[in-house]
Amino acid sequence: MGNCFKTPSTDDISLLRGHDNQDGAEQALGPPPPYQERVPVYHPSPNVSRLANQLSEEEQIKIAKRLGLISHLPVGVYDGSSKKGKECVICMNEFILGESLRFLPCMHTYHRDCIDDWLMRSFTCPSCMEPVDAALLSTYETN
Amino acid sequence: MASMEKRLQKELLALTKDPPAGVKVDSQRICTNLSEWTVDLEGAPESIYEGEKFQLMFKFGSRYPFESPQVMFIGEHIPVHPHVYSNGHICLSILTYDWSPALSAQSVCLSVVSMLSSCKEKKRPPDNAFYVKTCSKNPKKTRWWYHVLLNKVERNSVNMYEEERPCDMK
Numbered sequence A: 001m002g003n004c005f006k007t008p009s010t011d012d013i014s015l016l017r018g019h020d021n022q023d024g025a026e027q028a029l030g031p032p033p034p035y036q037e038r039v040p041v042y043h044p045s046p047n048v049s050r051l052a053n054q055l056s057e058e059e060q061i062k063i064a065k066r067l068g069l070i071s072h073l074p075v076g077v078y079d080g081s082s083k084k085g086k087e088c089v090i091c092m093n094e095f096i097l098g099e100s101l102r103f104l105p106c107m108h109t110y111h112r113d114c115i116d117d118w119l120m121r122s123f124t125c126p127s128c129m130e131p132v133d134a135a136l137l138s139t140y141e142t143n
Numbered sequence B: 001m002a003s004m005e006k007r008l009q010k011e012l013l014a015l016t017k018d019p020p021a022g023v024k025v026d027s028q029r030i031c032t033n034l035s036e037w038t039v040d041l042e043g044a045p046e047s048i049y050e051g052e053k054f055q056l057m058f059k060f061g062s063r064y065p066f067e068s069p070q071v072m073f074i075g076e077h078i079p080v081h082p083h084v085y086s087n088g089h090i091c092l093s094i095l096t097y098d099w100s101p102a103l104s105a106q107s108v109c110l111s112v113v114s115m116l117s118s119c120k121e122k123k124r125p126p127d128n129a130f131y132v133k134t135c136s137k138n139p140k141k142t143r144w145w146y147h148v149l150l151n152k153v154e155r156n157s158v159n160m161y162e163e164e165r166p167c168d169m170k
């Protein structure tokens, strides 16, 4: 297990649980995804890009599973209270009040759009390289 | 795309203001085209490249930082190093499989500098002649098998990338 998973503060755990529920509700009530004229591009493995209609069946399953896993990761809105990182290392911008964030099990936080784009390519935390699915499983076990 | 440009501007500023030892960027020269940088490197004191001057080229694609930049040595003077081919291509895992968006141009410079500084003997990779004749112009298209001594051995990449032959034929 990665180093950054060893010292979770109680604060962060409650944060994670709180947002877990919120996420589900948000997804059920949210507006349908916007109509897209362009065929979306997916990345079944790092450095491999393919249009959605060119994916093999195996890749489609992999992507569907990945989307499912990502939707289990807690999200929230930046309220300025985070004592930890205030910057998203992916776009190198500071978080702005009201921006949508995603919290990884290793406690690293990113903009939701930034990290989701990366997680579709590689299911690891960009900062600590912790595989997200392994960390997800251990979170479930301790709950 | 816009967010990429902002990030590149920040990275350029950071690298100009606070470059790792032996690294120099002329931001003036770059600002016309943010997606292509030339970075000057100088061999570290007390390393076998002491005083030698090299140039690195960075090309940032539209998917940066989700995909690694293309990085290679350019110009007359290519370092003679077991992980650097005579055409400037570098066999360094963070430039492909071990890339993460938390890395930056600065961390790539640091890795290249430390790769040079830690080298004990000037020699080309064993398959240099063959590689240089057959490789793609873009080093990112190479299906590298990392030279085990310097880099972590990569994980599943052998099955995933079929495009080209490995740089190490063993």
Ligand SMILES: [Zn+2]
Residues within 6 Å of the ligand: A088, A089, A090, A091, A092, A093, A110, A111, A114
């Ligand atoms: Zn971001």
Ligand SMILES: [Zn+2]
Residues within 6 Å of the ligand: A004, A104, A106, A107, A108, A125, A126, A127, A128, A129, A130
């Ligand atoms: Zn992390």
